[in-house]
Amino acid sequence: MSGTTDKIFISYKRKDVTFVKGVYDELLKLGYSIFWDRQLRGGQFPLALENEIKSSTDFVLIVTENTFMPSENADENWVVREIRIALENNINIVPVFYKTAFPNDLPEDIAAVGSYNGTMVYDFIRLGESIYDIHQNFLKSRPGQSESIESRNNYKSASESELQRLKIQAKGAYEVDNDAISFALADFPADKPLNVLDAGCAYGFVGQLHFNDDRFANVVGIDKEAGCIDYANEEFGNSKFSYHEIDLVNELSEGLEAIKHEKGIAGFDLVFVALVMHHLKDEDVPKMLRTIRKHMSENGVIIIRTIDDGSHIADGDDGIVDRIIYLSGSVKGGSDRYNGRKIYRFLLNAGLRDIKMKSYMKDTTSFDADSRQLLFDERFSYRIHNFKRNLDERPDDKEHQNNYHEMKELLKKLEDKIHEKSFWYCEYDYVGIAKK
Numbered sequence: 001m002s003g004t005t006d007k008i009f010i011s012y013k014r015k016d017v018t019f020v021k022g023v024y025d026e027l028l029k030l031g032y033s034i035f036w037d038r039q040l041r042g043g044q045f046p047l048a049l050e051n052e053i054k055s056s057t058d059f060v061l062i063v064t065e066n067t068f069m070p071s072e073n074a075d076e077n078w079v080v081r082e083i084r085i086a087l088e089n090n091i092n093i094v095p096v097f098y099k100t101a102f103p104n105d106l107p108e109d110i111a112a113v114g115s116y117n118g119t120m121v122y123d124f125i126r127l128g129e130s131i132y133d134i135h136q137n138f139l140k141s142r143p144g145q146s147e148s149i150e151s152r153n154n155y156k157s158a159s160e161s162e163l164q165r166l167k168i169q170a171k172g173a174y175e176v177d178n179d180a181i182s183f184a185l186a187d188f189p190a191d192k193p194l195n196v197l198d199a200g201c202a203y204g205f206v207g208q209l210h211f212n213d214d215r216f217a218n219v220v221g222i223d224k225e226a227g228c229i230d231y232a233n234e235e236f237g238n239s240k241f242s243y244h245e246i247d248l249v250n251e252l253s254e255g256l257e258a259i260k261h262e263k264g265i266a267g268f269d270l271v272f273v274a275l276v277m278h279h280l281k282d283e284d285v286p287k288m289l290r291t292i293r294k295h296m297s298e299n300g301v302i303i304i305r306t307i308d309d310g311s312h313i314a315d316g317d318d319g320i321v322d323r324i325i326y327l328s329g330s331v332k333g334g335s336d337r338y339n340g341r342k343i344y345r346f347l348l349n350a351g352l353r354d355i356k357m358k359s360y361m362k363d364t365t366s367f368d369a370d371s372r373q374l375l376f377d378e379r380f381s382y383r384i385h386n387f388k389r390n391l392d393e394r395p396d397d398k399e400h401q402n403n404y405h406e407m408k409e410l411l412k413k414l415e416d417k418i419h420e421k422s423f424w425y426c427e428y429d430y431v432g433i434a435k436k
Contacts, residue, residue, distance in 0.1 A: 006139065009053050009091075010036040011082040012062035013069075019098055020062055022124065026131035027060070030330060032139075049078075050085055058139050059086040061113070064098045068106070083110045094118060094138040096130070132329050133338055163203055163231070168378050169275075170205035173429065176360045177274070177305065180431045181210055183358070184270060184301040193217035197256075197268040199292065200276035204232035204243060207272075211241075218263050222246040222255065248276065249284045256295040267297035274305040277346065278335045285342075289350035296436045302352060304432045308340025311428035312379075320414045321425065324383060327407055333386045340430035352434035363426040364418075372418050379427065384411060 008027060012020045020036065027034055035052050053059065059082075067079055086093050087110060095102075095118030102114045118138065121130045188194065194216050198207045201221030211219045221243040223229055232243040242263075246255035260267070271292055277285045292302065309329060314321035329337050347355050364372060387404040394400050417423050 006057045007033045007035065007055065008058045008060050008139075009056040009082075009086075010034060010060045010062065011079050011086075012036070013064065013066045013079060015066040016062055016064045016098070019064065019124065022127050023060065023062065023096060023131060026128050027135075029128075030131070030135050046081075049082065053082060053085045053091060054089050056091055059083075059091045059093045060134075061086075061093055061095045061118075062098065063095050063100060063102065063118070065100050068103055080107055080110055083113055087112060092139070094134055096121060096134065128326060162382070165378060165382060166202050167205050168374055170209055172374065172378055173206070173274070173305070174209055176429045176431065177206060177210055177272075177303075179360075180303050180305065180358060180433060181270070181272070183356070184303050184433050187299070187301075188269065190215075192269075194269040195263070195265045195267070195297070196220065197222070197271045197292070197295075199248060199271060199273045199288075200279075201232065201243060202228045204228075204236050204241070206274055207241065208236055210272075216240070218242075218265060220244065220259055220263070220268070222248070222259075224248065248288050249280065252288060252291045253294065256291070260295065267295055267300060268292075269297045269300050271296060271300065271302040273303065275307065277304065277306055277342075278337065278339045282336070282342070285346045286349045289346060289352065293350060293352060293436055298436065300436045302347075302434050302436075304343050304347065306340050306343065306430055307337070308428065308430060309337035311340065311430075312426070314423070314425045316420065316422040316424060317414065317417050320410055320417060324380065324407070324410050324414065327387075327403065327410070328383045331386045331403065332390055340428070343430055343432035347432050347434045352436065355432060355434040358431040358433070360429045360431070361426060362429070364424055369419060375425070376415050376418050380411060380414060384408060 010020060010024060024034055024036060035056065037049065061079075061083065068077065070077065083093070085091075093113060093116055095113075095116050097118055097120045099120075099122055101120075106114050119130050119134050121127060185194070192215075196207070196211050196216050196219045198204070198211075198219060198221040201207060201223050202225070204221050207219050207221055217240070219241045221229075221232055221241070222245075223232075223243070224245065224247045226245050229243045229245045232241075237243060242259075244255065244259060246252060273292075280288065289302070296302065309325045312321060312325055325337070328334060344355060344357055364375065367375065384404075384407050387400070387407045391397070391400045391404045418425070
């Protein structure tokens with residue numbers, strides 16, 4: 001976000017200054033220009049505040065139990081006045097709720113703000129993750145600002161290093177996927193031949209692990225990466241398994257319609273979507289899911305598996321894991337690392353029903369040396385790629401230089417730490433299962 005022309009006005013009650021200072025610091029790390037009233041020194045205070053709001057692109061509203069309580073020694077709640085100015089001037093309002101929500105009795109002239117979505121913060125310790133969620137989902141891109149994280153995703157699966165990593169990843173998730181698939185297929189007759197769509201199939205490794213038996217009649221893999229599709233067809237393609245180059249957002253419906261016609265099938269009974277949605281913009285995920293839903297059979301079931309960096313915790317690492325995760329979330333061209341929490345909302349908004357959520361914990365308690373190395377290779381080693389790509393594009397950029405070298409050093413330290421007996425690490429896979 002370095003160089004952004006966005007300016008944020010923070011509106012808050014003085015009683016909440018400690019929490020607000022935390023929000024301010026986290027937004028500052030993301031490169032925003034920020035105003036809060038502690039920067040004013042004398043002069044016409046009300047007029048100065050009004051001018052600051054009008055000149056802002058975003059209005060971050062801190063909502064706590066104190067926000068709408070009557071103010072002491074004042075005729076009017078200053079926060080209410082600031083909200084009114086923001087509404088009158090069409091400023092983008094982003095609520096940050098700290099363990100509470102909007103009251104039901106908002107003043108009439110600002111009642112409209114009660115319908116605004118925002119981010120809920122329950123744990124001050126994990127405040128940075130919540131502010132990053134705001135950055136990803138609520139603070140809007142402006143013309144002329146530096147390219148935002150959500151506007152560009154640099155991930156490319158068609159490379160030799162990713163081929164090997166994704167092969168490891170498919171094996172590592174075998175038990176999770178097997179459990180989810182068994183659960184999803186429980187209502188289908190055992191003798192019914194099933195048509196499967198593996199959306200975002202990459203090299204086809206997951207499909208080969210789970211859909212090889214006779215219960216599955218057709219297994220269709222789709223991915224936008226031509227290199228992955230070529231590999232999958234060459235290695236696994238046959239009358240049952242076929243792989244097609246299709247963008248999961250653009251021309252998806254036309255592509256699926258053509259495949260169904262070619263295969264002579266009415267719809268897909270099982271749709272499997274693993275580690276895909278974090279590479280898409282939030283607004284594109286429900287669009288993709290709604291399109292897929294149209295091409296499912298009457299009783300079709302969809303499985304979504306993804307990750308969430310908010311579930312990654314470690315001990316005995318000197319804070320290295322937290323720093324790696326923070327840098328991964330702020331790098332230009334990175335993916336949304338906090339999307340496991342969004343599965344339910346995405347499925348619901350896409351019109352899917354009978355949604356079930358599952359979570360699977362993985363930790364290093366019983367890991368041997370080889371398992372620990374595989375964990376590093378699968379979950380951490382790739383995080384250098386966007387830093388390297390950004391540096392290659394702008395080798396003279398000091399920020400890219402510093403971030404690349406810091407991440408490189410952190411990963412070296414973590415690879416050593418991960419083999420120490422005192423190192424403990426835990427993460428979750430998140431799975432959503434729903435019916436058409």
